Amino acid sequence: MLQQTRETQILDAAEALFLQSGLKRITMDDIAELVGVSRPAIYQYFSSKSDIASMALKRMHQRSLDSVWAAIRQARGLKSQLKAAIEARDGVFLDQRLSAPVPLWYLDMQNSWAATEFEKSQAGYQNILRLQLIRSRVHGDEAAIIARLLVMSAMSLREIATDPEEFSSELGSFLSIILEKHLPAGSQTDSDGGGAAGFADAASRIVM
Template sequence: MPRAQRERQMIDVAVALFAERGYVAASMDEIAERVGVSKPMLYEYFHSKEGLLIAAIRRARADLLARTENAASSALSAEEALWQGLLAFFQFIDERHAEWSLLRHELSLVGASAADEVEAIRRQQTEFNASLIRAYLPGVSDLEVEAVAEFLVGACERMAIWAERQEEVTPERATGLTMDILWNGLGNKQGGHS
């Protein structure tokens, strides 16, 4: 099996096991057994259990950025870009529930490196949001762009946590609720109002 494919397989199994048992309770022995490789091979690829977790977080970060960028790239307006980006985020959380659950529940139990990687996801999405705001709402000051971009990331994270507890809230419904709250404020910026 090619190295990249084997690495993806190892990460997939690790994420599933971390979500199932919790990061601390999951063992490299069990991950290796489920993948069908030796434990030394896991260490050769990732160096440690935390290294495996960090690889999973980095993969999720890259996938999330690709998905949100792709979703917003065809938008013709600020409102459409926001809608498409939000929907892509909430769909990502819904489809990658094991990773989302792991990040939400286990980070307090792991090292600073993993927590730094999760913060890198937040920074990445903040920068992405800021670039969209600047592109679609050129009259908004840099300070406002930064504030709105940070707000979007925090609000979406909390909305995803809330939606997780509500069986009837689909990614589309979460997007609609978020748009109802956010667009009233951002929509006013389109006309240059403060």
């Protein structure tokens, strides 16, 4: 139990420091100082800064996906569930982008292992949205298309939004377009499957 507590303290400290100063500028000494232990003590739990960063990244992405599920469970109605889910992930990323003094270390796509972990997490995120659409009686292939569009559009929106209110407003408008145009009559899609082009048109309202 003590080991788990110390590991958690180290990871918490590392996350805070990476967010504040970026991954490259932080040293093991910085992490040890924030935790309140010696540098050698850190090596009892982690072999290197890369080891800490990798574990912190996995933990952070899992926490993000857990938040997405929790947001869905607390919301009622498909639009509210999707909006809450996206705000629980991309909305949080936006908040951190706006408040952090340096680029977000966990979204550094130039870092191969960070990019790999992000892609894995994005796939899990997309699958959560897909499953929620299927639970709302959207056909499987259509649900996959919509989920992919939502993930891509939300990522674009959080990169251009200037504040959380703008993000939330634009996201709500976008979801209304998707659900009203492509999921009529109790979230059922048209059987001809011809909505994909319309999805791209709707997405352009966000990314333009």
